[in-house]
Amino acid sequence: MRRWPLAPIAFLLVVQGMAAATTVPTPPAESLPGMQSRARPLSSAVLVAEVVSHGSLRRVLDRGGYAAGSEREYFGRTPVFNHVTEQVLRFDSAAGASSYLRWLRAHAAESLGAPRAVTSVALGQDGFAYRPRGCGCHSETPTYLLAWRRGHDALTVLASGPGATPKTTAAIARRLHRATS
Secondary structure, eight states, rough: TTTHHHHHHHHHHHHHHHHHOOOOOOOOOOOOSSSSEEEEEEEEHHHHHSSSSSHHHHHHHHTEEEEEEEEEEEEEEOOOEEEEEEEEEEESSHHHHHHHHHHHOOOOHHHOSSSSEEEESSSSEEEEEEEEEEOOSOOOOEEEEEEEEETTTTEEEEEESSOOOHHHHHHHHHHHHHHHH
């Protein structure tokens, strides 16, 4: 009989804990007209499985307090883009997000190829733009990776297409930055 008053309190604590689960905004589907899209949550296991340097990324995510992430991938053919991936990754601290961005910058060549240019980005903090060298052939598709930090979030835009430029990719990045604030 004495334990009955504790049941509602325990229930409230469980519900409150579930409500406190980390949620991350998903990039909006309507950001790139004329392209189809699909969204998915990004667990640390998914992120680690998709890179070459599994162990080093796992350590960065664990030490940085990776909490949750989301991704929207756009695909199709437009005059500017044929593929764009936007990610929002949430960490327990700004330092964790910064650590991830340092890792990403150091390992971008593993998936994108050697850099043609790596420059800073005037969006958020700790940002950079990565342009792979490419093949130099007539069918080369321009590709750009932009990554930056906003508070505890690391945001990335990977865009490629016949009309992809630093300016068109930066416009997507600014839109993502505003849409997920």
